[in-house]
Amino acid sequence: MKYGIVIFPSKALQDKANSFRKRYDPHYALIPPHITLKSTFEVNDVDIKDIADQLHQTAQRFAPFQIKVTKFSSFQPVNNVIYMKIIPEPEIVDLHEAVNAVIADSPSEYSFVPHITVGQDLSNDEHSDVYSSLRLQEINHEETIDRFHLLYQLDNGSWTVYETFRLRKE
């Protein structure tokens, strides 16, 4: 089965992201707005229980932490993805690293850029139009992250939550 690991930000931030995703993100109906910690990986039904247990242990080593969203950005020229940029503070970078250490597949070739996607699969013209207006908007949002989730993908491409992991270090 295909799994992924994400953080769902607060309802307020998800609602804001969705106001853009509705128009600019074809994945709008497949998954709520999220910060990806580990993108799609394939695991069988037996191993996933072990992985879930390890992720519980990982979560116990982390305390809840603050994230700051400051602006919209884009992955262009790599791809036409527009996103809300999250400051890569040590806490979220460390959590990303710890979560990826649990899944024993090939490590990502990309460095971790914590973000919430609000637009993707845009044509070059669409991307320019949307991004040129969004890049001027300032965002000044801060909130606490205290959990992350393990999800699996259904045949229709949508994602269901398998388990929640609360950051429990005090």
Added chain:
Amino acid sequence: MKYGIVIFPSKALQDKANSFRKRYDPHYALIPPHITLKSTFEVNDVDIKDIADQLHQTAQRFAPFQIKVTKFSSFQPVNNVIYMKIIPEPEIVDLHEAVNAVIADSPSEYSFVPHITVGQDLSNDEHSDVYSSLRLQEINHEETIDRFHLLYQLDNGSWTVYETFRLRKE
């Protein structure tokens, strides 16, 4: 914020339900196929933490249990909802009761009919058409339920998981 409590059945059962929901359920993109334990209720951000803690305690009193899906059924004449019927064995009925005891709002006027909705908001003609074909289909599916989830609703009507509760009694 608006919350709800559901069981997500296995991927196999969700995929099967979605093959019908895609055509017959306007909520198809808002939430994965599910068994509702507690429908929408309103709680503030502080009380929900207490409720989550209580739900963890509830989950510890229950062992994983089997559910059996045997056929399609309909809530007509109450409403034009078509669903996969889950045998109301004591385990799921007890879990429903325990979960509802945690949320201190007005108790439901309806008796609990465990089910997975596959069609709703159908016109009378649509309902007759779809149900007359589905009611002849036999389903013979059994699986283990070992967790349930607390969800909240976004402004666009879709649902995000807040927390997972594993049935931990051995």
